[in-house]
Structure formats: C-alpha cells, structure tokens
Amino acid sequence: MQLSRxxxxxxxxxxxxxxAATVVxxxxxxxxxxxEGGAQAVGLRAxxxxxxxxxPALYRYFGSHDDLVSALIAxxxxxxxxxxxQARDTSEDLGEQLFLVAGGxxxxxxxxxxxxxxxxxxxxPNLDDERHELTESHQAAMRFGAVFKDLVAQVYHQQPFPSPxxxxxxxxxxxxxxxxxxxxxxxxxxxxxxALNYWTRLYGLICMExxxxxxWALEDAGAYFEAQLREIGEALGLDCPPAx
Numbered sequence: 001m002q003l004s005r006x007x008x009x010x011x012x013x014x015x016x017x018x019x020a021a022t023v024v025x026x027x028x029x030x031x032x033x034x035x036e037g038g039a040q041a042v043g044l045r046a047x048x049x050x051x052x053x054x055x056p057a058l059y060r061y062f063g064s065h066d067d068l069v070s071a072l073i074a075x076x077x078x079x080x081x082x083x084x085x086q087a088r089d090t091s092e093d094l095g096e097q098l099f100l101v102a103g104g105x106x107x108x109x110x111x112x113x114x115x116x117x118x119x120x121x122x123x124x125p126n127l128d129d130e131r132h133e134l135t136e137s138h139q140a141a142m143r144f145g146a147v148f149k150d151l152v153a154q155v156y157h158q159q160p161f162p163s164p165x166x167x168x169x170x171x172x173x174x175x176x177x178x179x180x181x182x183x184x185x186x187x188x189x190x191x192x193x194x195a196l197n198y199w200t201r202l203y204g205l206i207c208m209e210x211x212x213x214x215x216w217a218l219e220d221a222g223a224y225f226e227a228q229l230r231e232i233g234e235a236l237g238l239d240c241p242p243a244x
Contacts, residue, residue, distance in 0.1 A: 077140035095238030163190030
C-alpha cells in the first residue's frame with residue numbers, strides 16, 4: 001500500500017514537471033510570435049503550429065486565448081520588474097535609484113518594443129471585471145508599479161517635497177487621491193498627485209519614443225528624456241546628475 005502511494009506521488013510529480021515545462025514552452029513560443037508579428041500574431045493556433053501541436057492540445061494548458069495572453073503579460077511584467085530592481089539595487093541613494101529605475105524602464109522599452117506595446121500600448125483587458133484584481137497579470141503589474149511608487153514614497157518620507165494644497169486640486173480629485181494614500185505609504189493627496197503627474201509624464205514620453213511619435217522632432221530623445229528626469233528630480237528635492 002505504501003509502495004503504491006509512493007509510485008502515485010512520483011508519477012504525479014513527473015506529470016507536474018512535464019506540464020510545467022510545456023507551459024514554459026508555450027509562453028516562449030507566444031513571446032516569439034509577439035516579437036515577430038505583434039500582439040495580433042499571438043493566437044492559440046499560431047502557437048500550436050510553432051510547437052508542432054494541435055490547437056486543441058493547447059486547451060489542456062490554457063483555457064482560452066485571453067488566458068494565454070494574461071500569462072504572457074504576467075511573465076513580461078516579471079522580467080521588467082526584475083530588470084528594474086537590479087538597476088535600482090546598484091545604488092543606495094534614493095535619488096540615484098529613481099534615475100536608474102526611470103532610465104531602466106526606457107532602456108527596456110526601447111530594447112523590447114513589442115513586449116512594451118503589449119504591456120503599455122493596449123487597453124487593460126477585463127478592467128471592469130470584479131475578478132480583475134485577482135488575476136496573475138494584475139498582480140504582476142502591481143509589483144511593477146510598486147518599484148516606482150515605493151521610491152517616491154521613500155523620498156517624501158525622507159525629505160517631504162513641496163506639493164499642491166488640497167484646495168488647489170478640488171474635492172473630487174482630492175477624494176480619489178486620498179483613497180490611494182495608503183497605497184503610496186501614507187503620503188498626502190498633493191504628493192500622490194505629483195507622483196501620478198511625474199509617472200504619466202515619463203510614461204507618456206517613453207510611449208511616444210517607442211511608438212515613433214517623437215522622431216519628427218528628435219532623432220535621439222535620450223537627452224530630452226534625461227532633461228525631463230532632471231526636472232522631476234529637482235522638483236522632488238533630489239541631487240541630480242549634470243547633463244551630459
């Protein structure tokens with residue numbers, strides 16, 4: 001009886017390992033198709049052809065196209081977050097960490113435009129679904145966002161930077177910002193406003209560069225990005241590196 005249970009466990013473990021390995025192969029194939037043909041190229045049939053499988057066989061691993069894309073998004077956020085954390089951890093200075101993380105996001109985006117496009121260039125799927133916050137892709141996105149918001153919160157708690165008073169922002173906006181205060185480690189509404197302001201500024205600039213919307217004005221937007229980053233750093237009271 002004990003031998004039977006042992007054999008059953010070993011077989012189950014082997015099947016689990018084989019299943020996990022196949023899931024990895026599927027996601028690798030999906031990312032390859034994404035890089036080669038964009039998000040529209042990532043279909044279950046296309047992935048199955050890439051792996052030499054039948055399309056129905058993939059449903060044993062992913063119940064739908066959305067499930068596959070969600071898993072791919074979670075992996076990409078994980079790769080990006082790890083890349084930014086490694087860049088951040090090369091310094092102990094908060095100001096330098098913020099520059100390293102912001103610059104790291106731009107570097108990653110330019111090196112992986114297709115992946116960046118999937119993460120940041122399309123509407124968030126199932127955003128209105130109450131189960132959205134439980135998805136693996138949402139949790140991975142929140143871990144990515146925490147890299148930035150934690151740094152801004154640490155900067156504020158170390159040396160509060162000037163932020164607009166509530167009366168300048170209006171009650172509707174202030175109420176929403178106060179709801180996010182705990183997420184930003186308790187910084188006030190005005191500081192949350194600036195954190196969002198600076199994030200959308202950098203995010204928008206990177207998007208415009210990656211999607212070719214700045215080329216008409218700047219062949220190389222690197223110096224412009226760094227100038228914008230210095231402005232933000234100075235507004236946060238940080239010591240900023242000189243322009244190169």
